[in-house]
Amino acid sequence: MSLAETAASVSGAFDSIPIIDLGCASTHEERAALARQIRDACMNVGFFYIKNHGIPDETIDKIFSVMKAFFSLPVEAKMKLHHRQGAHYRGFEPLLDSNIDPTNRGDLYEGFMIGWEELVPKDDDVINADKNIMVFPNLWPTEPAGFREAFINYYHAALGVGRVLQRLFALALDLPGTYFDDKLKRYPMMRGLHYPPQTGPEDDGIIGIGAHSDFECFSILWQEPGIQALQILNSEKEWINATPIPGTLVINIGDLLSRWTNDIFRSTVHRAINRSGVRRYSIPMFIGANPHVEVEPLPSCVSPERPARYETITSGEYVRKHIQEMYQRSRTTSDGVAKE
Numbered sequence: 001m002s003l004a005e006t007a008a009s010v011s012g013a014f015d016s017i018p019i020i021d022l023g024c025a026s027t028h029e030e031r032a033a034l035a036r037q038i039r040d041a042c043m044n045v046g047f048f049y050i051k052n053h054g055i056p057d058e059t060i061d062k063i064f065s066v067m068k069a070f071f072s073l074p075v076e077a078k079m080k081l082h083h084r085q086g087a088h089y090r091g092f093e094p095l096l097d098s099n100i101d102p103t104n105r106g107d108l109y110e111g112f113m114i115g116w117e118e119l120v121p122k123d124d125d126v127i128n129a130d131k132n133i134m135v136f137p138n139l140w141p142t143e144p145a146g147f148r149e150a151f152i153n154y155y156h157a158a159l160g161v162g163r164v165l166q167r168l169f170a171l172a173l174d175l176p177g178t179y180f181d182d183k184l185k186r187y188p189m190m191r192g193l194h195y196p197p198q199t200g201p202e203d204d205g206i207i208g209i210g211a212h213s214d215f216e217c218f219s220i221l222w223q224e225p226g227i228q229a230l231q232i233l234n235s236e237k238e239w240i241n242a243t244p245i246p247g248t249l250v251i252n253i254g255d256l257l258s259r260w261t262n263d264i265f266r267s268t269v270h271r272a273i274n275r276s277g278v279r280r281y282s283i284p285m286f287i288g289a290n291p292h293v294e295v296e297p298l299p300s301c302v303s304p305e306r307p308a309r310y311e312t313i314t315s316g317e318y319v320r321k322h323i324q325e326m327y328q329r330s331r332t333t334s335d336g337v338a339k340e
């Protein structure tokens with residue numbers, strides 16, 4: 001059955017999130033079987049867990065530990081790295097700095113955003129050699145010690161997982177395995193997030209992160225074990241818990257890949273609410289397409305019964321607009337002062 005025919009029979013009324021084992025992908029048959037599982041998950045749920053992803057525990061432990069230390073610093077120290085000092089979304093995001101759900105009043109998390117950087121910096125000539133790719137400098141705190149190293153090590157490890165997944169997504173879409181290799185960003189954005197425990201009523205419009213779908217192609221999320229916060233919305237409008245499963249990462253499809261696949265891959269709405277009584281941490285990385293890539297529904301996802309639903313758009317144009325809107329709805333000024 002073609003992708004478009006299969007999509008016609010999919011309901012989206014899931015009540016659980018599949019777990020996919022990346023550990024068995026050495027033979028051609030194993031990779032094909034994995035791609036089929038991924039296709040099912042992307043069409044039915046838009047989310048899946050991966051186990052045996054290959055990121056060492058030590059790499060995760062180190063970034064988790066520096067995140068806890070950094071977010072425990074006084075807010076004045078963190079504000080010195082406010083991301084609005086620059087134009088490229090790097091550095092600290094205070095509480096309520098973003099508002100991803102326009103029907104809400106603000107997102108109750110603190111974040112620290114970074115982009116690609118070599119662990120051992122190369123000279124500028126090497127970095128600037130690839131003129132088509134934008135590499136913006138990161139901002140780094142002076143404390144805690146080892147913050148930069150822990151973030152960069154995790155970043156490179158997560159990016160490696162992304163490279164494996166993008167090939168599986170291509171196979172899942174009946175495309176050559178390397179189809180996305182020159183189209184997806186080599187330098188995606190990643191952020192460490194800290195959600196203070198929340199006590200206010202949900203209907204006051206301020207929750208950890210409001211209901212949204214991600215803007216880019218797919219996201220790779222580490223979430224702190226033992227603390228339930230992330231929820232995803234099914235087609236029956238029920239919130240299904242994405243309970244942290246030790247040793248796994250959560251993968252979800254974003255709007256751009258959904259659009260690229262003519263909505264055959266689902267970009268599922270999700271939110272996070274931390275009512276655990278203690279702080280909660282997570283680390284999303286957003287893998288997008290390079291800014292100049294023109295995204296239009298893939299031929300394998302279009303049929304006479306399922307005509308193309310979207311016009312061609314460049315990735316950069318699409319993502320920039322959405323990110324700007326999310327921060328324009330902020331309830332704080334760049335000094336961190338609450339707006340009226």
Ligand SMILES: O=C(O)CCC(=O)C(=O)O
Pocket residue numbers: 193209214221223229230270271272282283284
């Ligand atoms: O913290 C989480 O579990 C979700 C974060 C998220 O959805 C995002 O950053 O887009």
Ligand SMILES: [Fe+2]
Pocket residue numbers: 212213214270
């Ligand atoms: Fe998200």
